Amino acid sequence: MSHYTEDELSAFALRPEAIDDRERVEQHVAACGDCRSTLDVIEAFDSALHDPLPWEMAESTLVRREAPPALLDHARAIAADDARARELVMPLVDSVIRFRAARIDDDPRFYTLAVIRLLSKVANGMHERQPQFGLVLADTALTIAEKLPPSLQAQSAWYMGTAWKERANALRYLGRFKEADEALDRAEEAFESDDHVEPFDLAIVKYVRATVCAETERFDDTVRLARESAAQFLLYGDKRRYLAARLVEGFGYYCVDRDREAVPIFESVIEAARAAREMWILAGSLSNAAACYTHLHLYDKADKYYAEAVSVFTDIEIPTECARTLWAWSAMKVESGDYENGLPELERSLDRLKRFDLGNDASLATLDLAAGLLASGQPDRVPALCRSVAVTFASEGMTRSARKALAYLSEAVSAGTATADEVRHIRTYLERLPTHPNQEFSQLQ
Numbered sequence: 001m002s003h004y005t006e007d008e009l010s011a012f013a014l015r016p017e018a019i020d021d022r023e024r025v026e027q028h029v030a031a032c033g034d035c036r037s038t039l040d041v042i043e044a045f046d047s048a049l050h051d052p053l054p055w056e057m058a059e060s061t062l063v064r065r066e067a068p069p070a071l072l073d074h075a076r077a078i079a080a081d082d083a084r085a086r087e088l089v090m091p092l093v094d095s096v097i098r099f100r101a102a103r104i105d106d107d108p109r110f111y112t113l114a115v116i117r118l119l120s121k122v123a124n125g126m127h128e129r130q131p132q133f134g135l136v137l138a139d140t141a142l143t144i145a146e147k148l149p150p151s152l153q154a155q156s157a158w159y160m161g162t163a164w165k166e167r168a169n170a171l172r173y174l175g176r177f178k179e180a181d182e183a184l185d186r187a188e189e190a191f192e193s194d195d196h197v198e199p200f201d202l203a204i205v206k207y208v209r210a211t212v213c214a215e216t217e218r219f220d221d222t223v224r225l226a227r228e229s230a231a232q233f234l235l236y237g238d239k240r241r242y243l244a245a246r247l248v249e250g251f252g253y254y255c256v257d258r259d260r261e262a263v264p265i266f267e268s269v270i271e272a273a274r275a276a277r278e279m280w281i282l283a284g285s286l287s288n289a290a291a292c293y294t295h296l297h298l299y300d301k302a303d304k305y306y307a308e309a310v311s312v313f314t315d316i317e318i319p320t321e322c323a324r325t326l327w328a329w330s331a332m333k334v335e336s337g338d339y340e341n342g343l344p345e346l347e348r349s350l351d352r353l354k355r356f357d358l359g360n361d362a363s364l365a366t367l368d369l370a371a372g373l374l375a376s377g378q379p380d381r382v383p384a385l386c387r388s389v390a391v392t393f394a395s396e397g398m399t400r401s402a403r404k405a406l407a408y409l410s411e412a413v414s415a416g417t418a419t420a421d422e423v424r425h426i427r428t429y430l431e432r433l434p435t436h437p438n439q440e441f442s443q444l445q
Contacts, residue, residue, distance in 0.1 A: 123138045127173045131174050263292045367430070
């Protein structure tokens with residue numbers, strides 16, 4: 001049996017969701033005692049770095065080639081705790097129902113720092129696929145932290161900060177941005193209360209907050225926080241997080257129509273991510289660069305970047321993002337006046353979004369299609385398309401403002417006076433409504 005190297009296992013321990021063949025690594029480690037033992041030591045050493053003991057010893061110990069016995073004993077104890085935590089927790093996290101039914105926060109066997117760390121780690125891998133389950137895991141970690149015996153509570157600052165950070169991550173994916181901000185405040189407080197506060201942990205909090213600011217349109221804060229966290233990640237040699245933070249910085253500029261400042265950032269990330277084979281970041285930077293060039297009406301460049309983004313998302317098997325990118329690409333073609341190719345591709349993109357149950361995206365894509373049909377002089381299908389959008393929003397619980405916007409659209413379409421620009425105006429309003437629920441609808445002037 002071939003084995004993974006220490007470098008490969010270290011990369012897996014640091015960020016398993018970034019590994020291209022994650023499932024194969026997990027299966028191998030589960031079956032191979034040698035690789036499992038190596039991974040245990042790597043994870044134990046990583047945990048030990050967050051514990052005061054190694055640093056206290058470092059300040060009072062002469063430099064030597066061999067690790068102090070006490071540090072090795074401490075690392076072994078952490079490895080044993082982690083192994084026990086895996087035995088208890090991992091059989092439960094493959095099912096939301098099974099995990100909830102286990103009620104581990106009422107079972108003293110789970111009241112350990114290792115369980116809190118493991119729950120936070122599993123939550124981190126859940127956010128993109130099952131953010132609601134990620135939230136349950138993070139909340140369970142926090143509940144357990146409150147029930148730790150006093151001797152462990154004194155050591156729990158880093159673990160609490162990590163659990164609060166994962167709660168914030170889950171809330172961000174669920175669109176509960178105010179609560180995410182509050183969770184980040186708690187994470188920051190917990191990390192700063194540690195006797196050995198680590199700037200790297202605070203940088204991660206800044207990075208997550210930058211993404212929340214982007215979602216809530218606080219774009220000056222987005223750029224500032226992303227840039228500050230990127231600088232810290234670079235100091236620590238974490239290339240992946242550095243590139244991710246730079247991607248968010250560029251997004252902050254893009255969202256306030258500063259595309260000429262955003263494009264160089266995205267293109268530098270594209271080059272670095274391609275060299276480092278960070279494929280998820282490469283795909284995101286490609287699609288963002290394409291969006292910038294669309295804003296700048298440089299459609300040939302946008303077309304090139306969209307094509308590569310779709311190819312990368314396909315290769316790394318992220319079908320939902322592939323569907324969204326195909327939607328943006330086809331909408332760009334329609335905007336550029338290429339109705340012959342753009343409209344059929346937009347139709348196919350709409351079908352894909354529906355298949356993946358991306359209802360809100362499908363409604364916005366339907367309005368893109370309606371605007372394209374009006375712009376190309378094909379208004380016959382527009383009334384039916386607009387009615388389908390109204391039905392979708394109604395089923396999801398329309399706000400008064402959304403009803404007002406859609407009623408205006410319905411009247412204009414019925415009267416035959418609707419224009420492509422008016423449809424796009426309403427589409428933009430509806431897209432912004434979740435983050436601006438109190439914004440009143442106004443007609444296009």
